Amino acid sequence: MIELEGLTKRFGAKTAVDHLSFQVRPGVVTGFLGPNGAGKSTTMRMVLGLDHPTSGSVRIDGRRYRELDEPLKHVGALLEARGLHGGRTAYNNLLCLAQSNRIPESRVSEVLELVGLSAVARKKPKSFSMGMGQRLGIAAALLGNPQILMFDEPVNGLDPEGIHWIRNLMQALAAEGRTIFVSSHLMSEMALTADHLIVIGQGRLLADTSMADFIQQNSRSYVRLRSPRLEQLRDALHGAGLTAVEAGNGALEVDGATTEQVGDLAARHGITLHELSAQRASLEEAFMRMTAATVEYHAHSGTGPQWSKEV
């Protein structure tokens, strides 16, 4: 478990992380979302003791990072900026890490196998593609077989097969009872991977909720209908106190009703339906809606690059 209590980080006049308190629990994948500059990387760096909090605290299974004897055995992390030694082979990079944490050398081959890099174990990471570099970073995170894993943008540079692989890996690690904390800008990917979400904006906590609740509470859900008797259907809906709006292509959208209600209503009026489906806005829409007020820089449509700071 990772526990943050009033965690705050200021860089000069800039408050990057602002009194954050939340827990990341074992057994599920927890997604960490926020617009650019929201403070996700700074938070993750503080969990790992790489940045010192201005105030507040972070605990890993009840202890501060620096109190952990062999930290890689407790928490593994893939951070954006943490590069491995480009001049050493992949194997030797991991071996150095293993030795400094009293991890047996046999584990090096194990994790290389796990991430699919056995064939290039004796090659230097500077020759690696971005995706291979990510896999090597993940191997390093897994080296100490830790109960807690943090991934900052892990799918960066991975191809679809790699993205699928890391999704399954994170879910399998969570199913083993580990604590998995992952940030990503790819909403569709996050929606498939995470069970729980922590959302921050301008360093502050905006949501700490299950994925399903987050989408439900921050997005519109409606029923989509198509029928060869659209006018009668619209009248029937109206008669039942429901408002249908035209959605183009002969479809109607009905807010505030379930598919069961609408289907039963159509049946009572003997109206054939060609489509009856529950529609839920995507995580991306829910995220945009929730964080709109906290986005630090908005891109303006129109000519030329123009940026404005939210006040």
Ligand SMILES: Nc1ncnc2c1ncn2[C@@H]1O[C@H](COP(=O)(O)OP(=O)(O)OP(=O)(O)O)[C@@H](O)[C@H]1O
């Ligand atoms: N070392 C630093 N010195 C000064 N300001 C910093 C430093 N590190 C981060 N910041 C600022 O703190 C804020 C939070 O940055 P951070 O990188 O944690 O955000 P993020 O949510 O990870 O963003 P992104 O999604 O773009 O990676 C930003 O405004 C950033 O410019």
